[in-house]
Amino acid sequence: MRFLVTGSTGFIGGHLVRYLVSRDHSVTALVRDLTRAGDLTSSRVNLIEGDLVLGADLADSLDQVDCVLHLAGATMSGAEQGYFRVNATGTRKLCEALARVRRPPRLVFCSSLAAAGPSVPGRPRKEDQPVAPVSAYGESKLAAEHAVRGFADRVSAVAVRPPIVYGPGDPAFVPTLRTMVRCGVVPKRGFGTRAYSVIHVDDLCAALLAAAESDVRLHPEDQVAGVYTVSDGFEYRLEDLAAAMAEALGRRAPAVVPLPGPMIGLAALAAELAGRLLGTAPTFNRDKARELRCPAWTCSTENAVRDLGFHPTITLRTGLTRTLESSS
Structure with missing residues (x-):
């Protein structure tokens, strides 16, 4: 498949680009600053410079890809409006650009468990539970999901909500x-x-690719369809x-x-x-x-296993060991 990846210079985005290239997919990476592209500057990755919030000119690129994997976002901000400016406004502008393409590529939005809200120890959150974000970050990611759903009649899209993501290069x-x-x-x-759910970054990459290759999609009037939580399956x-x-x-x-x-x-x-x-x-x-303040941030993988064919393969012990070895 031909992919466009946003947020490709970030922790997850960098792993995702390398993951796709290793599986012989065609990858175009959108970066805000080409000087930060690092090891993405290879003959197997097409780099384009642009800022979604400022309105990147993506017309030509979107017309040549099958799927957009949208990871660009703000995870830390000094002010609440910073989260919404990047996460919600940037996502809405991307959807507007997609909707203008004659045949819009599929969109996979990497959201967050924070958009859904906390759970209860021993009762992992499921997608059909009412959403209840408790942070500005979570509210901004939920607003981004709403933006994507607002274009669901024109753009085939799916949202994936990971919990804590870790792996080589994990910044937090x-x-x-x-x-x-x-x-x-x-x-x-x-x-x-x-209590917490976690997922290794390679398993998250596998989940995002599975979502790209599936035929599930968000529905304009359904708050549950096309939304999936993923983790390594344990609390x-x-x-x-x-x-x-x-x-x-x-x-x-x-x-x-x-x-x-x-x-x-x-x-x-x-x-x-x-x-x-x-x-x-x-x-x-x-x-x-x-x-x-919340006692648990855990989530179920049941729907992702059933609909996306997602099966996590990296245990916490193996994932931590690999992560530490990569930084030694």
Whole structure:
């Protein structure tokens, strides 16, 4: 197939481009800055420069691909409007460009479990549950899903909602957990159970490709059809994740220490202030702290297995080991 990938210089996007090329697909990568293309600058990847929010001229490129894999988005922002500007407005402008093509290519939108909202420990979230995002990031990804659904009568589209994504080059989850495990202490909010779903980036790439090759699609009037959550199929307590990281590092399992909510909020504020002083984007902020108030972020893969033929293959233990080896 012929693919156009947005967000190709990001963590997931870079893996996806390489994943598709390794399977002999034709790939065009949309990048905002060609100087950041890195190892994407190969004869097997066609690079085009453009910014979706500013209105990239994609007419010629869209007319020559079978599917657009839309990963471009903001995962961290100093202000709520930053999430909506990139995630919602950028997605809407992409859909407008697709709708203008004589034969619009299929669209696979990489959304987020944050768009659906949290779950309850022991009861993974399913696609037919009412959505309830708790963060600005989640609300912006849900707004992006609504934008895609608004064009569903003209553009064949599907949305995939992953939970925590990790793997080589992961900028947040693995580095943060690794640092805490090495310190021997992993903090958690409150005394209750904290449960999470995760997925290795290669399994997510497989899920996105399966969605591209399927015939399922979003429906303008149906909030469930064409939306799929994916994970490695297991639910992990925070203690389980910490123990798995400790095993991969060859260390003893760390102590998981409950912290009161206000301390989490102060830590988020401190991270934001430090980021402003250093001129960098923090990997933790008050918006992410809102998500930590919830006891569980888990999801079911039942519908993705049934409709997309998606089957995760990378266990947490294997995935963490590979990730650590790649950074050593």
